[in-house]
Amino acid sequence: MRIATWNVNSIGARLPRFLPWLEETAPDVVAVQETKTAAFPVAEVAALGYEVAHSGDGRWNGVAVLSRIGVDQVDLVHEGHPEPRLVSAQCGPLHVTSVYVPNGRTLDDPHYLYKLAWFETLRRRLDRFDPAQPLMVMGDFNVARTDEDVWDITKFVESTHVTPAERAAMDALVDWGLVDIIPRPGKGDRPFTYWDYRAGMFHKDFGMRIDYVLATPSVVVRDAWVDRDARKGKGSSDHAPVVVEVEVAS
Secondary structure (H helix, E strand, O other), X not given: XXXXXXXXXXXXXXXXXXXXXXXXXXXXXXXXXXXXXXOOOXXXXXXXXXXXXXXXXXXXXXXXXXXXXXXXXXXXXXXXXXXXXXXXXXXXXXXXXXXXXXXXXXXXXXXXXXXXXXXXXXXXXXXXXXOOOOEXXXXXXXXXXXXXXXXXXXXXXXXXXXXXHXXXXXXXXXHHOOEEOOOOOOOOOOOOOEEOOOOOOOOOOOEEOOEEEEEOOOEEEEEEEEOHHHHOOOOOOOEOOEEEEEEEOO
């Protein structure tokens, strides 16, 4: 199966690029983040064979799971956190969760503590499941797990995304029983997934790896890559999709 995750930074703005990408890449399941809409373009993706589970309020959040292998047991609730930042569904043999973790803004902003609390709820949510089952948690985690996951760690002094607390929150998910699927290197020697829109950041490869695919060991990974072509040109998101080829261990 082919699985993907993509922060599209507005599905409305990105639809002219999203639909051709969906048709060409042909993933079986896609986790989508930052849809920024209350009305996902269900008819347009249904024409390509996808069912949709979406949660969005029309502002800056919004998450979805698209699947052409079935969408069942849809859950839009992230206990104690009403913003539309999580949706999960059973897609064929896989249980898939799409997440858009809060940014955190600055270390002295209440949103940073909210981010850590959101992570704690996500970790507790995993206890509903068995690490032996085929499970994938994907999306924009707004954390760089290591110093190698940013182009220059010295640019992030006293900043979010790289603090020990944020990294520990990510590590707690892995410690539960998830594997961080690291894509093949991109333009340089690191698989960045996000580049600021500022001039030259993408072409210089001044990026970050903040979009992740986490999976239980029964999801056997055959390949994984960042689709940099989807980040190129006009009208692109500031994130690139992460695509993985997997088999579910029997």
